[in-house]
Amino acid sequence: VQLVESGGGVIQPGGSLRLSCAASGFSVSRNYITWVRQAPGKGLEWVSVIYGGGDTYYADSVKGRFTVSRDNSKNTLYLQMNSLRAEDTATYHCARDLIIGQSRTGAFDIWGQGTMVTVSS
């Protein structure tokens, strides 16, 4: 059971980037998958979530600029990031919500290693 992110890099302000999160050992379509980012030397910030049913939610800081999507056939999620700003510089992790029975615990039990995004001119 694992998540592997890819797609990070150096991008100029205002640019776009698409991150991928490939899952193995479980189905992304039956789980809640969250994106969390961590700026260099800083704490953790929730970015977005996609529900098993496809609903998506975003932090105010990225709403209107970031879009989460999913390809069930590839068991992969995507984070499309547009209009990137310097403050979006961070390592982006995808993580799986821990479900106990039918209940979301609100905790994240499986994390990817992350992919680094640097927004700089």
Added chain:
Amino acid sequence: DIVMTQSPDSLAVSLGERATINCKSSQSVLYSSNNKNLLAWYQQKPGQPPKLLIYWASIRQSGVPDRFGGSGSGTDFTLTISSLQAEDVAVYYCQQFYTTPIFGQGTKVEIK
């Protein structure tokens, strides 16, 4: 928005001694529908993603050593490492899920 405040920001503890980290939420994270506190604790070592230690405030995640314990309810929570080991050096985060997930600022634990 809920604010999560951890204390202290850092602490140094001797090997084998107890380490205690506090986490205070600006509002209750007790979910009345299931009577669960929607509070988790994570450990993060340099260059690694966070690792889930505790969920629902006091339930140890599978595989986590029993020297890690979580307690508290409502707005005040504690992570205790009963006997600090060298491998426990890390930054620890609390996180609430009553609203959109919010993390505390982190507490760095070192060896004295």
